[in-house]
Amino acid sequence: MPSDPWLAQLQSTGCRLTAARRAVTEVMQSAERALTPVEVYDAARKRDPRLGLVTVYRTLEKLESLRLIQRVHHSQECQAFLKAGEGHQHILLCERCGRAVLFDGDNLEALFERVGEQTGFEIKSHWLQLYGLCEECRTG
Amino acid sequence: MPSDPWLAQLQSTGCRLTAARRAVTEVMQSAERALTPVEVYDAARKRDPRLGLVTVYRTLEKLESLRLIQRVHHSQECQAFLKAGEGHQHILLCERCGRAVLFDGDNLEALFERVGEQTGFEIKSHWLQLYGLCEECRTG
DNA sequence: GTATAATCGAAAACGATTTTCAATAAAGGT
DNA sequence: ACCTTTATTGAAAATCGTTTTCGATTATAC
Numbered sequence A, B: 001m002p003s004d005p006w007l008a009q010l011q012s013t014g015c016r017l018t019a020a021r022r023a024v025t026e027v028m029q030s031a032e033r034a035l036t037p038v039e040v041y042d043a044a045r046k047r048d049p050r051l052g053l054v055t056v057y058r059t060l061e062k063l064e065s066l067r068l069i070q071r072v073h074h075s076q077e078c079q080a081f082l083k084a085g086e087g088h089q090h091i092l093l094c095e096r097c098g099r100a101v102l103f104d105g106d107n108l109e110a111l112f113e114r115v116g117e118q119t120g121f122e123i124k125s126h127w128l129q130l131y132g133l134c135e136e137c138r139t140g
Numbered sequence C: 001g002t003a004t005a006a007t008c009g010a011a012a013a014c015g016a017t018t019t020t021c022a023a024t025a026a027a028g029g030t
Numbered sequence D: 001a002c003c004t005t006t007a008t009t010g011a012a013a014a015t016c017g018t019t020t021t022c023g024a025t026t027a028t029a030c
Helices: A004-012 A018-029 A037-044 A053-065 A108-121 A135-139 B004-014 B018-028 B037-044 B053-063 B107-118 B135-139
Strands: A069-072 A080-083 A092-093 A100-103 A122-133 B067-072 B078-083 B088-092 B100-103 B120-134
Touching: A004 A018, A018 A037, A018 A053, A018 A080, A037 A053, A037 B078, A053 A080, A069 A092, A080 B037, A092 B100, A100 B107, A108 A122, A108 B120, A122 B107, B018 B037, B018 B053, B018 B078, B018 B120, B037 B053, B037 B067, B037 B078, B053 B067, B053 B078, B067 B088
Parallel strands: A092 A122, B088 B120
Antiparallel strands: A069 A080, A092 A100, A122 B120, B067 B078, B088 B100
């Protein structure tokens, strides 16, 4: 049983632990910003030079289905991945350097209730992303 | 000067008013849900049968840059377009039939302030989408 | 160690979007 | 109304990201 929690979860769902999956996992775990499949590919080949791009796509798909990573949506594109938050966490993105920070807690229940009454919808889920400038980009 | 506000805005920014732009504009104005470029293409050709898909892409790009339409982000894809909201409006999507409703007003300032303090970010903008079931899909 | 099936990488296929370019047509001037 | 100019168009080709196919590899169980 691997000590790394992501690898443990992969294994516990019947997956084999391969060099490719270790490399992609390490890249995604240590990333400070959302990465596209090609960016993951470039970074992960430093750990496993034989890695193919197809395997990156497949591994990202698997990690996403296990909710270990999530998609980040930018204005034009939504194919970048970031480690998933826990519970009610949301994403805060720096518009300048791309750094991604997860923050937790929101209290939007009152809003949902009001919107539900006004529209007749039954609100099932929500999705919130904030954009701004991180401390370094503001001061640097 | 055209009576239609979208066409008027197109013209006032130096654009020519063509059959293609009229067709795409009418489709987007009357759409009740977000449409992909190909869906716009299919709908708009009923008004202008000679319309090409390339022109649809170009017209959507123009309408988006004028903030007359906006992108709607689904979990896997973010290439569908919907008429833009005004001011602080956000999108509410029915998970079953795709119907899109704009609702306005939010009071997230307190949340932004707290997150800004916790993270050091200067919050610039936000993006909120709600998902649920519309009245018809709940009861029907 | 061996067997077995999951996983892999490379190549090919695919689909959505963008570019190219000659033809068309909207808008302004006459 | 009729040119003239030039933005705009549609079709074809190019491009790019993603997915599928398939034989080779390799993690895991025995």
